[in-house]
Structures are given as structure tokens and as C-alpha cells.
Amino acid sequence: MAERMDLEKRYMNMLENMPGIYIETDPHGNILECSESAAVLFGVKREELRGSDIAERFTTETDAAFFTDCLSGAKQICGYEFTAADINGNEIILRGISLCEVSGGVFAFISSDVTDESEQEEQSRLTSEELEMKLLERTREMTRAYNELDNFSAIIAHEFKAPIRAIRLYSNIIADELDSTLSRDAEDALCKINEYCDKSLDLIKNLLEFSRLKARIPEHSQVDMNKLVEGCLNDLRVIHSEADIRVNTALLPVVSGDEFLLRHAVYNILDNSLKYSSVREYTDIDISCRTVGDMYEFSFKDNGVGFDMSGSADPFTMFSRLHTSDEFKGTGVGLAAVRSIVEKHGGRVCISSEPDKGCLVVISIKK
Structure with missing residues (x-):
């Protein structure tokens, strides 16, 4: 534990000593961490920046779209000037220096504040090589x-x-x-x-x-979601041979993604449906898909016991449990893995439920 605390301390010290304005985001631009200088620049506390969308800090849609293209690798950020605003609406000009992936799904955005001439003069003293x-x-x-x-x-x-x-x-x-x-x-x-x-x-x-x-870094290929779902169900039917499993599956599309990761996500969702409907006479699962813009939305609806969302923590957080271990076994890791996998594919996952009315999990994946 002491060793881990030391590593975290080293990491925070390095973060504060990074040159310029330092912001970490996920692949969607959601801010994960930032330096104190970034928080001071925007006039807010670091806690307020964490979890917010960096696009909300830019004052133009063009800048937000450019940053998204840089995250995907389609464009280079070095030298690009973003127009942003602090909490009072004052204009800030951030010149991009670097954007790189420092860990799986974590991107480091480094920029300099060139709003004032003094900042520009200070930056010019550093050669590009240094x-x-x-x-x-x-x-x-x-x-x-x-x-x-x-x-x-x-x-x-x-x-x-x-x-x-x-x-x-x-x-x-x-x-x-x-x-x-x-x-x-x-x-x-x-x-x-x-x-x-x-x-x-x-x-x-x-x-x-x-x-x-x-x-794991996703290895994209063409994945037939019909075959993937069928394979997951076949495995689960072997494990839960005593269960009466009834599944209604619509025609599902072929997507570009990592088959190993997507299979793990779908398997976890279906396994949860079986777990929380085990007290029913039979398990009923409806699987469908619809197109929303450039995304496929896959829906998994079951007839399980459900849960009260108003009094529950985020079910996709590590160790979050929807029911006590006395009711249903589990570790609270499965849905956290589902969210991580879906986000690696540029998508999102959400869940909705009511007590005794089953559960609906929706995952979106780019076409």
C-alpha cells in the first residue's frame, strides 16, 4: 500500500511539473485529470474540471471538432490555437504543443497560454528542440x-x-x-x-x-454480432443447463471492432441477465439494434428482478453492486469491464431499470 501511495505521489508531482497547461482526457474528450495551472487558468477547482467534457471549454464547434480529430489521429495538434473561456467568460487562447496517449485510453493534452504577450515572449525563449x-x-x-x-x-x-x-x-x-x-x-x-x-x-x-x-489495444476486424451473440448464449446455456432461457434476437449488423473484447462485453451483459432472472420461472431476453447517426445501438432487455436506480450508485463503477451478496453473487467488476470495452470502441453504455421490472442495457458502437 505504501509503495502504491509513493507511485501515485510521484505521478502527481510529475503532473504538476509538466511544462505548460496539462490536461488528461479519455478517448471522448472527458477530462480525467489536470494540472493546477489548468484549473487556475479556467478559474475553477480541479474537481470541477474532472469529469467535464473538454469541448465545453472551447468557444467554437470548429475547435471542439478539431480536438476530436486529433484524438483519433486524423489531425496534428502542434501549433493549433484553441479559443476557450474562463468561468467569467474571458477569452483564453491555448496553443497546442502535444497530444499523446500515455496509457490505454488516456491522452495527455499539453498546451501553452498565449493570451498575453508576456506568455508568448516567455514561450519564445524555449527553442522547439528544448x-x-x-x-x-x-x-x-x-x-x-x-x-x-x-x-x-x-x-x-x-x-x-x-x-x-x-x-x-x-x-x-x-x-x-x-x-x-x-x-x-x-x-x-x-x-x-x-x-x-x-x-x-x-x-x-x-x-x-x-x-x-x-x-488491451483493440484489434479491429469485421465482427458479425449475430454470431457473437449466438456464441455467448451457447456457452451460457452449457453453464446454466438447468435454466429455461428464452431469447428473442433481431437481425444484428456487422461492426468494426475487437471481437475478443466485444464478446467479453456481451457475455457479461447476458450473464447478468441470467443471474438476476434466476428467481423467475424462466429467463426472457430481448436483443435488438437500431441506427442512431453514425452509431449502432444494441439493446439487451431482460425480465430480471431489476433495481431502484434512484437509490443506486453508478452501476458501471468498479465494485458497485446492485444487490447484496446474500441475494446474488458477484464482485462488482463485470459492468465496469463492459464500460471500459465499449469506450475503447468509441461508444457509450447506459442502463435503466425498475424494481421487479427487469433491466435494459444499451451499448453504442461506431459503425
């Missing part, structure tokens, strides 16, 4: 810090598996050795130990899987 070398060095350090954080999480999760398995093994030995002399409370305690060991191992497995999915 600035480029400094930015390159900082980018490499940022990349190393991200990789260290990811690797540290994976190592910790992996190392936890051995002691947890040992705990379960020794509890079973105790149960076997003292079988006839164990009290009812002792038996219950040993059962609880095994139960929590199983939950911990499931959580570690899901965390490692989530880490691998998040780090």
Missing part, C-alpha cells in the same frame, strides 16, 4: 508511472491468491480432523471462512481479467 526534449522525457516518465501502477496492482492481486488458498486448505484440514467434536458455531465459522475465501479468489480473478482487458 521543449520537445523536455516533453518527451516527461511523457516517458508518465508512461513508466502508469505501467508501474498497473503492474503493481496485478502483482498484488496475483500474490494474494496463494495465502487465500492456504487459508482454505488449513480450514478444511481442521474440519476433517475435528469433524466429530466441532460445535455448530465452529462448523458455521469454518463454512464462512471457505465462503469468504471463494469470494476473495473470484474478486482477484475478476480484477486480473479487468486489468488485462483495460490494457
Whole structure:
């Protein structure tokens, strides 16, 4: 834990020492992090910038569209001047210096404030070569810090598996050795130990899987969504052989995407439908698709127990649970993985539900 805190501290220190105005965004332009200088420039707190769309800071649609093209790699940001505004409506001119992907789905946007002549004079003292070398060095350090954080999480999760398995093994030995002399409370305690060991191992497995999915760079190909959904359902029918699964699937299109990642997302959605409808007489799932602009919207509607959205946290946040573990097993990682995968494909995911009225999950993917 101390090592992870040290890595995070190093990362924040590097962020503050980055030259110019530093802003991190996801592939859609949503601000993930920024330097204090960026917050001061816009006249707001850093917390207010996080989670907002960077396009909202630009005063023209042309600048917002140009930034989106730079994120996709279609255009280069160096030298382009963006017109923005602070909280009081005062005009700010940001000259693009660099836009690069420092980690999977995380882009670093570095610019300079050239609104005032003094800033322009200061910037001119730095030769392009000096600035480029400094930015390159900082980018490499940022990349190393991200990789260290990811690797540290994976190592910790992996190392936890051995002691947890040992705990379960020794509890079973105790149960076997003292079988006839164990009290009812002792038996219950040993059962609880095994139960929590199983939950911990499931959580570690899901965390490692989530880490691998998040780090994967999508390899696009033509994916037949009809075949993909059918394959997921066939696998689930084998696992849930006792369940009465009824599926109504419309004709689905072929999309450009990473088949491995998309299959994982669809599998998680359908697996949730089976889980939360397991108390019903049968599972009923409707799968359809419609075209909205340049996006395909895939809908998955089930007849599960549903949940109250007004009192629930964001279901796509890591470890968020829609029901208690006593009602339905789970680790709260599956839907977080779905959102990460869909966002890697330039889309969005949303969910709607009511208690006892099932659940609707919609994922959008670019054509």
C-alpha cells in the first residue's frame, strides 16, 4: 500500500511539473485529470474540471471538432490555437504543443497560454528542440508511472491468491480432523471462512481479467454480432443447463471492432441477465439494434428482478453492486469491464431499470 501511495505521489508531482497547461482526457474528450495551472487558468477547482467534457471549454464547434480529430489521429495538434473561456467568460487562447496517449485510453493534452504577450515572449525563449526534449522525457516518465501502477496492482492481486488458498486448505484440514467434536458455531465459522475465501479468489480473478482487458489495444476486424451473440448464449446455456432461457434476437449488423473484447462485453451483459432472472420461472431476453447517426445501438432487455436506480450508485463503477451478496453473487467488476470495452470502441453504455421490472442495457458502437 505504501509503495502504491509513493507511485501515485510521484505521478502527481510529475503532473504538476509538466511544462505548460496539462490536461488528461479519455478517448471522448472527458477530462480525467489536470494540472493546477489548468484549473487556475479556467478559474475553477480541479474537481470541477474532472469529469467535464473538454469541448465545453472551447468557444467554437470548429475547435471542439478539431480536438476530436486529433484524438483519433486524423489531425496534428502542434501549433493549433484553441479559443476557450474562463468561468467569467474571458477569452483564453491555448496553443497546442502535444497530444499523446500515455496509457490505454488516456491522452495527455499539453498546451501553452498565449493570451498575453508576456506568455508568448516567455514561450519564445524555449527553442522547439528544448521543449520537445523536455516533453518527451516527461511523457516517458508518465508512461513508466502508469505501467508501474498497473503492474503493481496485478502483482498484488496475483500474490494474494496463494495465502487465500492456504487459508482454505488449513480450514478444511481442521474440519476433517475435528469433524466429530466441532460445535455448530465452529462448523458455521469454518463454512464462512471457505465462503469468504471463494469470494476473495473470484474478486482477484475478476480484477486480473479487468486489468488485462483495460490494457488491451483493440484489434479491429469485421465482427458479425449475430454470431457473437449466438456464441455467448451457447456457452451460457452449457453453464446454466438447468435454466429455461428464452431469447428473442433481431437481425444484428456487422461492426468494426475487437471481437475478443466485444464478446467479453456481451457475455457479461447476458450473464447478468441470467443471474438476476434466476428467481423467475424462466429467463426472457430481448436483443435488438437500431441506427442512431453514425452509431449502432444494441439493446439487451431482460425480465430480471431489476433495481431502484434512484437509490443506486453508478452501476458501471468498479465494485458497485446492485444487490447484496446474500441475494446474488458477484464482485462488482463485470459492468465496469463492459464500460471500459465499449469506450475503447468509441461508444457509450447506459442502463435503466425498475424494481421487479427487469433491466435494459444499451451499448453504442461506431459503425
